Amino acid sequence: MLLHTIDDVRRARKEWKGLTVGLVPTMGALHAGHLSLIKKAKETCDKVIVSVFVNPIQFGPSEDFDKYPRTIEKDYELCKDAGVDIVFAPSPKEMYGEGQRLSNDTLTYVCPPFFYVNKLCGKTRTGHFDGVCTVVLKLFNIAQPDYAFFGQKDAQQAVIIRKMVKDLNIPVEIIQCPIVREESGLALSSRNKYLSEDGKKDALVLSRILNNIKACYSKGITDISALKETAYSYLTDRHDLEYLEILDKNTLEEQEKANNDSIALIACRVENVRLIDNIYLGE
Numbered sequence: 001m002l003l004h005t006i007d008d009v010r011r012a013r014k015e016w017k018g019l020t021v022g023l024v025p026t027m028g029a030l031h032a033g034h035l036s037l038i039k040k041a042k043e044t045c046d047k048v049i050v051s052v053f054v055n056p057i058q059f060g061p062s063e064d065f066d067k068y069p070r071t072i073e074k075d076y077e078l079c080k081d082a083g084v085d086i087v088f089a090p091s092p093k094e095m096y097g098e099g100q101r102l103s104n105d106t107l108t109y110v111c112p113p114f115f116y117v118n119k120l121c122g123k124t125r126t127g128h129f130d131g132v133c134t135v136v137l138k139l140f141n142i143a144q145p146d147y148a149f150f151g152q153k154d155a156q157q158a159v160i161i162r163k164m165v166k167d168l169n170i171p172v173e174i175i176q177c178p179i180v181r182e183e184s185g186l187a188l189s190s191r192n193k194y195l196s197e198d199g200k201k202d203a204l205v206l207s208r209i210l211n212n213i214k215a216c217y218s219k220g221i222t223d224i225s226a227l228k229e230t231a232y233s234y235l236t237d238r239h240d241l242e243y244l245e246i247l248d249k250n251t252l253e254e255q256e257k258a259n260n261d262s263i264a265l266i267a268c269r270v271e272n273v274r275l276i277d278n279i280y281l282g283e
């Protein structure tokens with residue numbers, strides 16, 4: 001079922017008394033990464049709702065909101081084939097009302113703690129995680145899921161959502177799913193569509209850097225600067241590195257030395273497309 005209004009989702013949700021419901025929030029342009037979340041949701045829950053919403057309030061003014069790929073017909077077919085019960089594809093007006101400027105001057109926002117936001121993607125994407133938390137809490141309130149599924153691909157986002165759920169006592173269990181990659185190693189992303197063939201080759205550097213850091217850690221190197229320095233031989237003038245960090249995977253805290261709880265995270269622009277990836281060092 002493809003639904004566009006909050007009332008319709010609430011009505012359908014009411015019919016599912018006593019059944020477990022899973023929510024998979026997405027921005028659409030679905031690929032195998034999203035489908036892995038849907039598969040996990042199908043395995044875990046009786047009913048599955050996938051939201052497809054390019055959320056205006058999580059994009060900065062100079063980001064790609066207007067050109068972000070929108071492929072709802074194809075997304076709906078993929079969801080139907082995967083056995084999804086409801087695809088919820090609201091308009092921005094349905095989610096945020098008409099006529100108001102989308103800002104925290106006029107809308108209630110959820111603001112995750114500065115400690116989690118003032119690093120990694122949050123450093124350059126001001127307000128991004130406020131927009132993410134706000135829309136995710138709205139989707140939780142609309143769909144009232146027992147479980148919600150997020151990808152490790154957006155590791156900072158997953159940590160922040162867990163923190164929001166804990167701090168605000170939201171009755172939903174967060175399930176994190178591993179990163180799905182192309183055979184080449186490139187992490188699947190809706191934004192890979194922006195890359196040329198050459199760009200896709202250059203983009204492989206992200207996963208190569210991360211794999212190499214993990215290999216060095218496995219050989220016994222735990223000094224974080226030394227691990228990070230191994231990246232530089234991979235980077236060319238076609239790579240614009242935004243960050244490379246090694247942090248605690250649960251808390252995003254800095255560590256004295258890398259350990260089995262460490263995560264290496266990278267953001268890098270290739271052909272001006274901002275790509276992110278990460279790897280757990282301990283598994």
Ligand code: AMP
Nearest residue numbers: 026027028033150151153154179180188
């Ligand atoms: P997005 O549509 O990009 O907002 O992503 C929706 C959800 O899919 C988020 O929880 C992402 O972390 C997850 N996701 C995106 N790409 C991948 C991937 N390659 N592997 C696993 N999960 C992913």
